[in-house]
Amino acid sequence: MPSALVTTEIVIGALVLVVVVILGVTFARRRYIARGLPLTLCGLRTAPGARWRLGLIRFGDNALEWHTLGGVSLRPAHLWQRQELLIDAPRPLVGDEAIPLLPGALLVPARELGQPFQLALQGPAYTALRSWQEAAPPGYNVNVA
Known part of the structure; x- marks a missing residue:
């Protein structure tokens, strides 16, 4: 049972990381495109x-x-x-x-x-x-x- 819990935590952590990376790239791209x-x-x-x-x-x-x-x-x-x-x-x-x-x-x-x-x-x-x-x-x- 603990292995299923660890696997679930890893999957959720990976999804959160992917969302954070996508938001970060989108923000950085917008800032770079604007250039003031x-x-x-x-x-x-x-x-x-x-x-x-x-x-x-x-x-x-x-x-x-x-x-x-x-x-x-x-x-x-x-x-x-x-x-x-x-x-x-x-x-x-x-x-x-x-x-x-x-x-x-x-x-x-x-x-x-x-x-x-x-x-x-x-x-x-x-x-x-x-x-x-x-x-x-x-x-x-x-x-x-």
Whole structure:
């Protein structure tokens, strides 16, 4: 009987250790991705009607970076250069388009070099995106509609 108790304790200890490691890696990844710059939750859709993918968006010095929400990769899954990014007028996400983790989100149509995509951002994050786009350094070809 004691061997079953020891085995149970080992299994529970291993599960707790796995959970702690996953949480630690997730926290460290988020901190590394942010590197002191604004980082926010964002939905991405590369084609109208496609499924929304949740991720983290980072407003870099010269580029907008989108990282997947899960995983261990430190590289952005999508990167859009500020001077080539065109942001259109937003509209609210309603009905089937709504994303439960982003209540009150806005659908922001955008394109880079003719490639359209859509972002789903909450109000303050959209304001930050618009400000970031409009605050390009002098000499940049800023495209804000």
